[in-house]
Amino acid sequence: MMTDNTGKTIAVVAGALIDADGRYMLGSRPAGKPYAGYWEFPGGKVEAGETLFAALAREFDEEMGVRVQHATPWLTRVHHYEHASVHLTFFRVWSWAGTPQPHEGQAFAWQKPGEESVAPMLPANGPILRALHLPLSLRVAADGRFAVGEEAGALVDLAGAQRAGRPPTPWAGARVRSAAELAEAARLGFDFALADAVAGWDAFDRVVSAGWPLPVFAAGATLSAALEHGAHGVLEAGA
Numbered sequence: 001m002m003t004d005n006t007g008k009t010i011a012v013v014a015g016a017l018i019d020a021d022g023r024y025m026l027g028s029r030p031a032g033k034p035y036a037g038y039w040e041f042p043g044g045k046v047e048a049g050e051t052l053f054a055a056l057a058r059e060f061d062e063e064m065g066v067r068v069q070h071a072t073p074w075l076t077r078v079h080h081y082e083h084a085s086v087h088l089t090f091f092r093v094w095s096w097a098g099t100p101q102p103h104e105g106q107a108f109a110w111q112k113p114g115e116e117s118v119a120p121m122l123p124a125n126g127p128i129l130r131a132l133h134l135p136l137s138l139r140v141a142a143d144g145r146f147a148v149g150e151e152a153g154a155l156v157d158l159a160g161a162q163r164a165g166r167p168p169t170p171w172a173g174a175r176v177r178s179a180a181e182l183a184e185a186a187r188l189g190f191d192f193a194l195a196d197a198v199a200g201w202d203a204f205d206r207v208v209s210a211g212w213p214l215p216v217f218a219a220g221a222t223l224s225a226a227l228e229h230g231a232h233g234v235l236e237a238g239a
């Protein structure tokens, strides 16, 4: 694994402020930093001894005077930049106090998923931005079909995909029961996973224990409980 010049992978947290209309906020990276001018989720490096949530709250306060009130863990990603390797943990921030102030000279932009108006994005963030297209409550028909906006999707069993590959639909989800299956779903190019055959939150937590390489949906749960456990959202069984 590539590392920074101290030989480590750097832990980073970043957060998407989500407003009542489902828009999310990006900031531009300040002059003088690597990838200056690229658009990112506000955040930064985790300090020694800090929890991920504490790091997120500190970065939001330092960079823009925003007090995080409610955030849930969401996705993780490792990316190798020329300057460093980073282990990113992304949160979604559902409530906060204060209006973002550019403490580091950055610009802010509220974006609609799929209709982004700013560029370029940080290279690691492509799948994270795509995940924001997925609704919090996904309605899937008995045959596994669903839609994301105008685009078709298919939800299949992972075992079938191991033989036949990811379905060719624009969106595809895999049913998984373990952390190993979640990693396999990510490797096969699925857009999300559904942990529906795991009994209870302890089992769900074990599925995502190594992080969330894909958005993971929970079934048979309330949305608020699912979000607290790091799920992207919940599955709504359709007709």
Ligand SMILES: Nc1nc2c([nH]c(=O)n2[C@@H]2O[C@H](COP(=O)(O)OP(=O)(O)OP(=O)(O)O)[C@@H](O)[C@H]2O)c(=O)[nH]1
Pocket (backbone or CB within 6 Å): 012, 013, 014, 033, 034, 035, 040, 041, 042, 043, 044, 045, 059, 079, 081, 084, 086, 088, 122, 123, 124, 125
């Ligand atoms: N904040 C943030 N960093 C990201 C994102 N995606 C991503 O790859 N990174 C990478 O994570 C690393 C650390 O982020 P940062 O530069 O914001 O760190 P920081 O606020 O602590 O800055 P500092 O070291 O100047 O104090 C950078 O290499 C950056 O490219 C993202 O969405 N938000």
Ligand SMILES: [Mg+2]
Pocket (backbone or CB within 6 Å): 042, 043, 044, 045, 063
């Ligand atoms: Mg930062």
